[in-house]
Amino acid sequence: xxxxxxxxxxxxxxxxxxxxxxxxxxxxxxxxxxxxxxxxxxxxxxxxxxxxxxxxxxxxxxxxxxxxxxxxxxxxxxxxxxxxxxxxxxxxxxxxxxxxxxxxxxxxxxxxxx
Amino acid sequence: xxxxxxxxxxxxxxxxxxxxxxxxxxxxxxxxxxxxxxxxxxxxxxxxxxxxxxxxxxxxxxxxxxxxxxxxxxxxxxxxxxxxxxxxxxxxxxxxxxxxxxxxxxxxxxxxxxx
Numbered sequence: 001x002x003x004x005x006x007x008x009x010x011x012x013x014x015x016x017x018x019x020x021x022x023x024x025x026x027x028x029x030x031x032x033x034x035x036x037x038x039x040x041x042x043x044x045x046x047x048x049x050x051x052x053x054x055x056x057x058x059x060x061x062x063x064x065x066x067x068x069x070x071x072x073x074x075x076x077x078x079x080x081x082x083x084x085x086x087x088x089x090x091x092x093x094x095x096x097x098x099x100x101x102x103x104x105x106x107x108x109x110x111x112x113x114x
Numbered sequence: 115x116x117x118x119x120x121x122x123x124x125x126x127x128x129x130x131x132x133x134x135x136x137x138x139x140x141x142x143x144x145x146x147x148x149x150x151x152x153x154x155x156x157x158x159x160x161x162x163x164x165x166x167x168x169x170x171x172x173x174x175x176x177x178x179x180x181x182x183x184x185x186x187x188x189x190x191x192x193x194x195x196x197x198x199x200x201x202x203x204x205x206x207x208x209x210x211x212x213x214x215x216x217x218x219x220x221x222x223x224x225x226x227x228x229x
Contacts, residue, residue, distance in 0.1 A: 092157075102146075104160075105157030108155065
C-alpha cells in the first residue's frame with residue numbers, strides 16, 4: 001500500500017543537539033510538507049517543497065532546515081537554534097498537478113527534550 | 115489570505131446522540147474545504163471534502179458537512195455518534211488558485227463521546 005512513513009515515532013533531544021526527522025513517501029507525489037502541532041494551536045507549516053531540489057519556508061521555519069534531494073524523501077532537521085522543539089511533527093504530501101488533491105499525512109514523530 | 119475558525123475546542127456528547135462541529139472560514143476567493151480526523155498519536159485522515167457542486171457532502175464513518183457560502187461555514191455533522199468517534203477534528207481551507215499546496219487549518223475540536 002502506498003503511504004507516508006515517518007520515523008522515528010518518538011525522539012528525544014539533548015540541549016544543543018541537532019536531530020533529523022525522516023519522512024518517506026511512495027505515493028509518487030510531487031509536493032511534500034512539514035507541520036508542527038502543539039496543543040490548542042492546530043497545525044503550523046514549517047517548510048514545504050513542490051519539486052526536487054526546491055523548498056520554501058512556511059510560517060515557522062526559524063530553527064529548522066530541510067532538504068529535498070529525492071522525490072520520495074523530505075527530512076526535517078530541528079537545530080539547536082529551535083529553543084522550544086517539543087511538539088508533534090507531521091509530514092504530508094500531495095500531487096502538485098491536481099489542485100484539489102488534499103494532503104496525505106504520515107503518523108507523526110513526537111519530539112521531546114531530555 | 116485564508117483563515118479558519120473552529121469555535122469549539124472541546125465537544126462532549128453522549129453515545130448515539132447527534133453532534134455538530136462548527137467551522138467558519140474567511141477568504142477573498144473561492145475555496146476548497148476539508149475536514150480531517152486525528153486519532154491519538156496518529157496523523158490526519160481525510161473525512162470529507164467540498165470542491166464544487168452539491169453543498170452537502172458525505173464522508174467516511176457516517177459524517178457529512180454542508181457548505182454555506184453566505185455564512186462562510188462548513189459545519190460537520192453526524193446523526194448518531196459512537197465511542198470510536200472520539201478524536202480531534204480539524205477543518206481546513208485552501209483557495210482555488212494555489213490548491214492543496216497551501217492548506218490552512220483550524221485549531222481543532224476535540225470530540226469526546228461519553229458512554
